[in-house]
Amino acid sequence: MLTNTNTKIEIQPFSENVGRKIINTENASILEINKEEVINLFKSYGFLLFRGFETDVNTFAEFSNSLSNGFMDYTGGAINRRIINEDGTILTVNDFKDEMKLHGEMYYIKKPPQIVWFFCANPPLKDGETTICDGEQFFHELSNSMKDLLRRKKLKFPGRLKKEDWQNKYKTNDLNVVKEICESQGREVQINEDESIDFKFICSAIHKSRTEQKDVFINSLLQAKKVNPKSVCFDDDSEITDEIMSELNEIAEKITIEINWQKGDILMIDNTRIMHGRRAFYDDQRDIYVRLCFPAFPF
Ligand SMILES: [Fe+2]
Known part of the structure; x- marks a missing residue:
């Protein structure tokens, strides 16, 4: 049980290994659900979608404050974001409407945030799903020659x-x-x-998991290549070829999970393991907020 005995919360899987939906079936308050249980689910499954709770931007701030700290103000970030709250730690994601390829958030700085929170203030009329994938599974799907290549060469x-x-x-x-x-x-x-x-910034495309036991493919290569093919190469200045990118983009598409936003949804993502992106959208309705931070619990 995720909360007190008077209310019921349902937990549904996105896939066997990652992602859980935490669905309010009665009138539970998101601020009263059991934090320990949330933390355990988050550590096991990498991302949690909280759905059906009565939420607004203040509830979103309070709930994310209760589980995280070290909120970042996105200085030096790659895109333009509109600031929602006074201290600049709640930002919009809609600088433009194009597709965004799967990426680890701010994997172009030394210490990216470990948690990414999203809040759906308003869903798009259609399309505009947020995409998610498990970086551990991504690594597992790579060919042996690609694993070898990405262990030898870093991204620049x-x-x-x-x-x-x-x-x-x-x-x-x-x-x-x-x-x-x-x-x-x-x-x-x-x-x-x-x-x-x-x-210039140099980093590996693969990282050790939080527990050091697994390899995780997480980086901003796919999106950087899409925006500007010349914005990234290997650290020996050799080209990251179309052939390499085809293998990676094929895996990405194969293992992508889509989040179809509903108003009030809150999404909590482990940015050490899970990559995210979004499908293109075409209307002016989509209003999604983001917070970038670190866990306020042992991680
Ligand atoms: Fe992002």
């Missing part, structure tokens, strides 16, 4: 930001502040004469 994300771009992105006019933020995020920075900056 080079980039250049013009002056107005870094001013915008890092919310400062001070180059030293930008350099400090970038370096604290594990990016090497070079400042050019015209005050543009060149930076």
Whole structure:
């Protein structure tokens, strides 16, 4: 039982190994459900969808506050996000409507968030599903030669930001502040004469799981390649070929789980194991909020 004896909550699987839906069948409050049980389910299954609870943005903030800390304000993040709450820790996801390939959130900095929360303020009329996949299963599906390749070579994300771009992105006019933020995020920075900056970030495409027992394919390669094929290469500057990308995109599509949003849904994702993305959408209804943070429990 996830809550007190007066209320009932149903737990349904997304697949055998990952994802559980926690469905309110009576009038349970999401703030009263048993946190220990939630934590255990989260650690076992990687992502939890809370559905059927009476929620608004304040409930979302309170519930996520009760399980996480170290909320990030997305400084240096890859896309534009609209800020929802005063301290800048609740943000929108809808900068644009295109498909987003599966990715680990902010896997282009040294210490990405370990938990990603989503709140569905309003679902799209159609399409726009959030996509999810298990990075452990992704690794398992790789061919042996691909596993070998990704163990030998790391990913390199080079980039250049013009002056107005870094001013915008890092919310400062001070180059030293930008350099400090970038370096604290594990990016090497070079400042050019015209005050543009060149930076690079190098990381493995595969990571050890939280318990160190499994390998996890989690990174931002698929999305980076989709947005700009030149935005990522291997760390020896060799190309990540179309053939490599076909194998990876085929696996991604095969093991993708879709979340069809309902108003008020809350989604909690383990960003050390689970990749997420979204299908394209075409209407102006979709309003999904996100929080990036760390667990407030032993993890
Ligand atoms: Fe994301």
